[in-house]
Amino acid sequence: MTLQKSKVMSVKEAVSQFVSDGDELVIGNYTVGSCADLVYEVVRQGRKGLTLYSQSGIFDIEVLVGAGCAEKLVTTYVLRPAGRRGGSAVERALQDGSMQMEDYTNFQYNARLTAGMHGFSFMQVLEGAMATDLFRKRSFLGDDKYRVIECPYTGKNILTVPAANPDVCIVHVQRCDKFGNAQYWGALGSVAAAALASKRIIVSCEEIVDHDIIQSSPHLTIIPAYRVNAVCEVPWGAHPTEVLGYYNVDQFMYGLFVTMDATADGLKTWMDEWVYGCEDRIAYIDHYVKKFGSRNLENIRCKPYYSAPANYGSAFTTRWDNEGKERAMGLTLTEFEQVLKERGLLYE
């Protein structure tokens, strides 16, 4: 294989090097296994003026918006922490005018990234949305939120969305090698599209594994090394959300967040303790264990249920058989070279 350099670094280094003020930043994960530590580090480093992209804005978006990192938000779904009665950071930011938001459907949002991932300038989406306020009410994208074109083949009106190519994707996966081959399984969502559409990619993972592991299971690789800028090994990196095969959602911690998130003061208190108060994930987990004990974490660790291995084997791995003969020609290397010489094909 070609010589590649290790991209392993700390979350602090990765965010400092690859996330800038004013960036378009996409959270690669969808609902599950969110890149919590990368999100917290963006907040700790005080990034401002971001345009956030999120397939489904759960607690990660609440934290980034609550911290004032975002000027704009492109999403399809936001968290309502305490049902109808409770507020949310997104709701507060819309009400005080500190953030603008563009609403799409799940498919349309994914389609923008899929277009970006493949280098197209737009993507066809499902025309039913033309009947709705999604189509009629537009925020900062204005006319470019959607455009309607005539299909050159059928003559029908087609609804389209523009490609998105965010500056940077932050994403958490199960495992990755040091070069950046990132493996993820479970609910695939739009994780690959979010990463591959982006100009830079920061991967955090539960564990860094040998390159051999990746080679024997390439169907699990969703981001190839050549696209990745940074690899950060962060066990419990998605806590309190869940990572398939590693841990379940921490309902207790998620519940605590949701309760605090309902008010601006509550969220600030929660972030002072869990985001600003912990310099990295190790400090965060230490703080958690000191405060609540380790039993919660032990209880949510996944018991293994392994995928059946896929056989990537082949009949042989060299052209030469056990007797040293070329498999088709039946000649040894010396005999083969003799033939080359006899036919006048060798030059001194």
Add this chain to the structure above:
Amino acid sequence: MSKPYTLQELLIIAVAREIHDYENVILGVGLPTTAGAMAKTLYAPNATLMMESGIIDFEPLLPLNHIADAHSCRGFSYATDLFSAFTMTYRGFVDVCFLGVGQVDKYGNLNTTCIGDYYKPTTRLPGSGGACDFISYAKRTVLTMLGGNFAEKLDYFTSPGYLEGGSSRDDSGLFPQGSGPSMLLSTKGVFRFDPVTKEMYLAQIHPRVKVEDVKKDVPWDLKISPDLSETSHPTDEEIDFIRRFSPAASSGRHLAIELMIANVMKQNK
């Protein structure tokens, strides 16, 4: 005489009975996932349960936390992406989907985006998520309304029901013919849509609810089916399934949380 049941159990069973064998079913969070699990176990063993996150043909062992919850099943048959989950819906491979309702009008159009002005909302609701595209292209859609309300005019039109009623949905050319919401379940009854006018009417009422109780929640003059029936008493088998699969679904969220907190307090003593 069968066992006594809770209101939540009655609602789950009413939804589960909408799932037929051999159907492809998109499940949303909450009540529909428990209903889906029950249908798969009791009435529709060959149904294919699907979630928009790309988890296809799964058998839930636990109540799902959300639509990307692969922790609540032991593997599944097909792992695809969200993009493909919607394009297969667009192509007509989804028989029924289930959506929660914030606000609904008389033609089954939905708002799950905001209350008040869109740009400076009084209440920001979750948004479309998959709702707009699913109700557009699934062959039929079952609406569940537990906390939402009926409205003469939606604050925001997120997802298309029967538009202005009559044949307007089919005439728009945007949707498959005959698609749209087939029923709406509330805590008081089951509503269906008139085949011609597409106006919602009360088709079925839950035990101990009066028609007047239903009418007072609805801002227009709600039509009542001449064949109004009462939601049937769940069977022991149905009740037992729900209590074992998801006790919190039987009790409702508030009581479940109260019991969980009491348990934590007891353990910490």
